[in-house]
Every structure is written in structure tokens, then in C-alpha cells.
Amino acid sequence: xxxxxxxxxxxxxxxxxxxxxxxxxxxxxxxxxxxxxxxxxxxxxxxxxxxxxxxxxxxxxxxxxxxxxxxxxxxxxxxxxxxxxxxxxxxxxxxxxxxxxxxxxxxxxxxxxxxxxxxxxxxxxxxxxxxxxxxxxxxxxxxxxxxxxxxxxxxxxxxxxxxxxxxxxxxxxxxxxxxxxxxxxxxxxxxxxxxxxxxxxxxxxxxxxxxxxxxxxxxxxxxxxxxxxxxxxxxxxxxxxxxxxxxxxxxxxxxxxxxxxxxxxxxxxxxxxxxxxxxxxxxxxxxxxxxxxxxxxxxxxxxxxxxxxxxxxxxxxxxxxxxxxxxxxxxxxxxxxxxxxxxxxxxxxxxxxxxxxxxxxxxxxxxxxxxxxxxxxxxxxxxxxxxxxxxxxxxxxxxxxxxxxxxx
Numbered sequence: 001x002x003x004x005x006x007x008x009x010x011x012x013x014x015x016x017x018x019x020x021x022x023x024x025x026x027x028x029x030x031x032x033x034x035x036x037x038x039x040x041x042x043x044x045x046x047x048x049x050x051x052x053x054x055x056x057x058x059x060x061x062x063x064x065x066x067x068x069x070x071x072x073x074x075x076x077x078x079x080x081x082x083x084x085x086x087x088x089x090x091x092x093x094x095x096x097x098x099x100x101x102x103x104x105x106x107x108x109x110x111x112x113x114x115x116x117x118x119x120x121x122x123x124x125x126x127x128x129x130x131x132x133x134x135x136x137x138x139x140x141x142x143x144x145x146x147x148x149x150x151x152x153x154x155x156x157x158x159x160x161x162x163x164x165x166x167x168x169x170x171x172x173x174x175x176x177x178x179x180x181x182x183x184x185x186x187x188x189x190x191x192x193x194x195x196x197x198x199x200x201x202x203x204x205x206x207x208x209x210x211x212x213x214x215x216x217x218x219x220x221x222x223x224x225x226x227x228x229x230x231x232x233x234x235x236x237x238x239x240x241x242x243x244x245x246x247x248x249x250x251x252x253x254x255x256x257x258x259x260x261x262x263x264x265x266x267x268x269x270x271x272x273x274x275x276x277x278x279x280x281x282x283x284x285x286x287x288x289x290x291x292x293x294x295x296x297x298x299x300x301x302x303x304x305x306x307x308x309x310x311x312x313x314x315x316x317x318x319x320x321x322x323x324x325x326x327x328x329x330x331x332x333x334x335x336x337x338x339x340x341x342x343x344x345x346x347x348x349x350x351x352x353x354x355x356x357x358x359x360x361x362x363x364x365x366x367x368x369x370x371x372x373x374x375x376x377x378x379x380x381x382x383x384x385x386x387x388x389x390x391x392x393x394x395x396x397x398x399x400x401x402x403x404x405x406x407x408x
Contacts (some may be wrong), residue, residue, distance in 0.1 A: 020056055022094035026406040035069035036192065037132035038238050039123065042140035043113035043161030047169050051227055051324070055141065056095070060086045062235025070239045071130045072208050077101075077113040081167045084113055087126055113142070114161040114176040120184045127189050135192040137238055138185070138214070141228060143171065144198035146305075146318055147178055147205035147380065147400055158200065159206075165391045178209045179399065185213040186353075192216065194239040195249060197236065199223045200305055200318055201268050203378040204276075205402040211273040216346075218244050218267050222304040223382060225355040247347055264304075265370075266349060266376030267348040268334035272344035277405045279340035284406065287328045296328055297381050299366070304378050306358075306363045307389060311379025314388025329379040348376035382406070 009337065040059065044052045058075065063072050074095075077085035085309030088098035101111055104125045106118060127136060142161045146301070164173030176184075180311055185191065196211065196219030207217055230252060247266040256266055275280070287296070299313060302323045308315030326334050350371045353360060385391040397403050 010249070014147070014165060020053070020088070020095045020098075021091070030340050032131040033069045034133050035067065035071070036137060036239055037071040037073065037127060037130050038137035038139065040072070040074040040139040040141055040284075041079070041119070042074060044076065044078040044141075044164055045113060045165070045167065046075075046079070046143060046171050046173065048226060048228075049169050052076060052078045055228055055231055058231035059090050059235055060093045060095070061232040064093050064237040065236035068187050069134075070299055071127050071132065072235060072239075073130060073137060075113075075126065076405065077111065077163065079167050079169050083094045085113065088124060089130065107257060112163040112165055112174050114163045114174045116184050117178070118182050120187060123188050125371070128234070136189045137193045138191050138196070139195045139197055139229075139238075140201075140250045141197045142361070143175075144201050145175070145197065146200035146203045146378070147397070147402075148211075148227075148317075157240070172342050177399075178206045179401075182209045182213060185210065186339045188213075190214070190308075191247075193218060193238075193246065195219065197224065197228045198283070200378070202268065202278075202376065203217075203318055203380070203395065204321055205380060205400045206269050206379065208273060208277065208402040208405070209400060211270040216267055216269055218249055218265070218289045219248055219321070220249055220263050221376065222264050222354045224263055224350075227256075229253050229256060230256040239346050243366075250347055252348055258355050261355050262351045262381075263349075263354050264351040264374060264376070266345050267347040268377065269344050269346045272340070275340050276344050277402075281405050283325055283337040284331050286330060287325070288335050290328065296324070296381055298324070298381060298383070302328065302367050302369050302373055303364075304360060311363045311366075312388060314383070314390065317380055318378035319381055319391055320373065321377050321379035323373045324379060324381055334347055338375075341377070345376040348374070350374045 032362045042052060055154050066072060072090045074090055075087045084100040084102060086100050087381050088100050090094045105120045115369040140160060144160045148159060159175050159177045162171050162175045164170045191214035201219040202221040202404060210217060233252035234249055237252050240248050249266045250267055254262055258296035298319060303316040304318040322338060325337055352369045380397055382394050383390040385394055
């Protein structure tokens with residue numbers, strides 16, 4: 001019996017440690033720091049798993065420059081059969097204080113990073129053990145499909161953090177809807193910022209859903225490269241003391257080029273969301289009046305993703321919000337709306353092209369992006385139910401709070 005107990009203890013200790021652990025593994029609560037606590041939530045039990053190690057190495061490098069009193073945490077769930085998901089602190093170039101998901105008291109059998117209860121428990125543990133006097137930040141590392149929504153409990157669920165539950169690199173699995181994500185984050189300390197290191201996140205529908213959980217949301221309306229953010233430069237910027245720290249985050253990300261392309265980025269100040277919603281409702285009223293019973297022709301507008309296997313405009317859904325309003329609203333109405341949006345989009349970086357899993361010439365050559373046409377956020381524009389996937393899109397968007405703005 002004694003030998004059996006010793007073996008069990010040894011196995012438990014092995015499972016609790018991550019292969020990236022460079023230091024202690026006691027997981028003891030830290031005292032409250034004077035600075036900022038940032039959690040990087042890596043939902044990587046999918047095709048992004050091979051990029052985890054590189055991101056962690058970059059975070060280690062960046063952690064050397066975050067200054068005293070700040071705390072960088074990382075939660076990792078990747079496709080490693082012998083490794084339980086784990087939470088750790090990254091400090092002065094090392095991974096320390098690593099604890100497994102079991103050590104945190106999260107005992108569900110098939111762990112999904114996209115399970116709202118798992119995310120809630122991880123964040124409660126992380127922010128509870130590493131409290132900050134200043135404020136908190138969150139990085140959402142993983143896959144995202146913008147506002148697209150399905151029931152949380154089925155394999156085709158969309159939005160953030162697909163987890164296949166098989167320790168494989170498949171992208172077939174469980175996702176988390178944006179309304180669910182908003183509910184989870186609403187139970188945590190209020191966030192100074194969310195950095196969305198995932199695709200198509202800067203859509204007005206998702207931003208509206210998250211308007212009460214964070215002061216700033218940073219990300220791209222387009223697809224992002226699989227390698228993600230260059231954390232050796234982004235990490236120090238996330239802990240910047242200046243009010244416009246977000247500029248450093250966006251600039252650091254933008255400076256990274258992949259295959260000769262960079263990335264359109266924007267920073268959204270959520271305190272301006274009510275004004276943006278009011279301005280959007282007003283401008284849409286005028287656009288509807290001019291269109292009558294017809295649908296807007298979206299040909300030639302900037303779009304950020306195509307959901308079809310073969311190109312067709314009927315499978316475009318993330319259109320640049322301002323490019324649409326600019327085309328269909330009266331000039332004075334457009335300028336009034338744009339002023340409201342620019343008070344919210346406090347910083348943006350333009351890119352004419354970006355990395356995509358689609359062939360650019362086949363799927364994105366139907367528009368020309370210019371800095372004036374780029375507004376930093378996308379918006380869904382309902383279309384004829386008889387075309388492409390619009391019957392589904394038109395239905396599921398009703399579950400987003402932004403739909404109340406669209407329909408009035």
C-alpha cells in the first residue's frame with residue numbers, strides 16, 4: 001500500500017508540472033502587487049498547438065522588461081497527451097509557480113479550454129492568487145470566428161477557443177460563444193484591456209457584447225497569422241504605465257511581418273460604445289429608407305473573411321463597418337457617424353493585405369483597401385435569405401445584443 005501511495009504521489013507531481021516549468025511549483029498565493037496582472041489564456045488544443053512553445057519563449061523574453069510590481073500569467077491547454085493544462089507565472093525570463101488544472105481544483109474529466117466553467121475557474125484562481133492594486137489585463141490566444149454563434153454544447157459552436165478534447169491538432173471541437181465569454185468575464189475583476197490574439201475579433205457585434213467587461217479591446221478585424229503576436233515586444237507594452245499604453249501593444253504587433261504582409265489592427269474604447277450604437281442606429285435608419293425593400297449591394301467593399309470553400313460574395317460576412325456606411329449614407333450622416341466611431345476607435349493601424357488561410361488573389365482581390373476606407377472594425381450587413389449562408393447568418397445574429405441596434 002505504501003508503495004502504491006508513493007507511486008500515486010509521484011504521478012500526481014508529474015502531471016502537475018508543465019514541460020516549460022523553469023522554477024518552483026508550489027502555486028502559493030502571491031501578495032497583492034502595486035502594478036498590473038495580465039493573464040494570457042492559451043486555448044491551443046487545436047491546430048495552433050505547435051506555436052505555443054514559440055509564444056512562451058517570446059513571453060519569457062518580454063517578461064524581463066515588465067518592471068517590478070507587475071505580474072504576467074499564462075494558462076496553457078495544448079495538444080500534449082502527457083500534459084495536463086497548467087497555469088504559471090512568467091517572471092524575469094522564467095516560468096515559475098506552475099500548477100496543473102487538477103491542482104487548481106478543476107476536476108472535470110475531459111477538459112476544454114472553451115468550457116465556460118473551466119475558464120471561469122481558471123480566471124478566478126489566477127486573479128485571486130495574483131491580485132493587483134492597479135488593474136488587470138487579458139490576452140485571448142487561439143482561434144476565433146468573430147461573432148458567429150451556435151449552441152455552446154455542440155461541435156460546430158463558433159466564436160472563440162476551439163478545443164477538440166482529444167489532445168489532437170484538429171479544429172473540430174467545442175467553441176465558446178461571445179455572449180458566453182462576456183458572462184464569464186463579467187464575473188472577473190474589471191479588465192483594463194483585452195488583447196485578442198485571434199482572428200476577426202474586432203467586429204462591432206463582439207465589441208458591443210464585451211462593452212462592460214474591459215476598458216479597451218485590441219485586435220484585428222481580419223485573420224491573423226498563426227504565429228500570433230510577437231510577445232517579446234508586446235508583453236512589455238501591455239504593462240506600460242502611460243494612458244495610451246495600447247499604442248505600444250498595437251505598434252509592437254504591427255511591426256511583425258509574416259510573408260511580407262502585416263496586419264490591420266485597432267483599439268476600441270468601450271466607454272464610447274453607447275454613442276457608437278446611437279449613431280449607428282441613426283445612420284442605418286437613413287440607409288434603410290434609401291434602400292426601400294431591397295438589400296444593399298456589397299460588391300467592392302472591404303471584407304475580412306470569406307466562409308465559402310470557393311469564392312462568392314454570398315459568403316462574405318465581416319465587412320468594414322465604415323466602408324459600408326460611407327457607400328450608402330448621405331455624406332453628412334456618414335461624417336457624423338464616423339466622428340462617433342473615431343472617438344471609440346482611439347488607435348488603428350492600416351494594412352492593405354494580411355495573412356490568410358485563403359488564396360488572396362482568389363478570395364480578396366474584389367476590393368482595394370485604402371487607409372481612408374479602413375475604419376478598424378467590421379459589421380455584419382443582413383442579406384437575402386436565399387443567397388449563400390445568409391439565411392443562417394440572419395437568424396443567429398439575433399442572439400447578439402447588437403441585433404437590437406440593427407433592428408430599430
